[in-house]
Amino acid sequence: MNPRRKKRLLAALAILGGSGAIIGLMTYALTQNIDLFYTPSELVNGKGHSLEKPVVGQRLRIGGMVVPGSVKRDPQSLKVSFDVIDKGPIATVVYEGILPDLFREGQGIVAQGVLINATTVEASEVLAKHDEEYMPPEVAEALKDMDHMKSDYGKTES
Template sequence: MNPRRKKRLSLVLALVVGLGATVGLLLYALNQNMDLFYTPTELVNGKPDGTKPEVGQRLRIGGMVVTGSVERDPQSLKVSFKVADVGPAVTVNYEGILPDLFREGQGIVAQGVLIDANTVEAHEVLAKHDEEYMPPEIAEAMKKTHEPLKYSETQLQGSTDQ
């Protein structure tokens, strides 16, 4: 093999290795920042394909804030509340200032870490815009796993009594 071909081959090889390393690092970074979305029922019972989140996993959970479940610590900004869809309720713990639109009976999406099977430690809470709006992810997840329901305060309270 002449020196010119060796130089070309080493250049192509270095380019392929560099491109492979770049793609690998990109996939690793994206995987670290991926938060899966769950409804409260999927969090407790698992998704239809049988997958359940592990303790310590980052995730997003969306549902309706159960009426009467909001507990605020008078000494700090710690807040605890329950989120439910049509099944069991999940407790969300959050420390910080909640959005202005946060209310009992309203839809929210919380992003955080799973502490145990029924508890999420949130680092961000997002509230929906109005009574008719539902985030597309929540609407799609509820269509897949549940029949659509109009939520009233009595229905939300009844879902936690199970």
């Protein structure tokens, strides 16, 4: 092989190797920042055909209905814990901060945070649906079989 072809081959291999390394590092970095959506049932039982469960410390979003009577507030701080349900098991959300104005029991919510054990999420943000028609698509899909819960829990006190 003549020296000119050898230089071109080495340059092409170096470019391919460098590009592969950059893509690999970018993919690794992005997997650290992905927030997956789970319902309480998926959190406890697993998601998809492989029933894959999130690992402790994983960032995720969880959505469902706030269980009536489950909201517990710490009188000394802004710490709040409440249970969330879809159509099966209950998951607990722990949050420290001011909850949205529309947050209430029986309300559909989405919480973003970190899984601290198999059924508990420490939330960094809690979002409540803003009117009667809107619900995040993931929550609406997860709750479509729960019409009886919405009619029972969706009642507001005047």
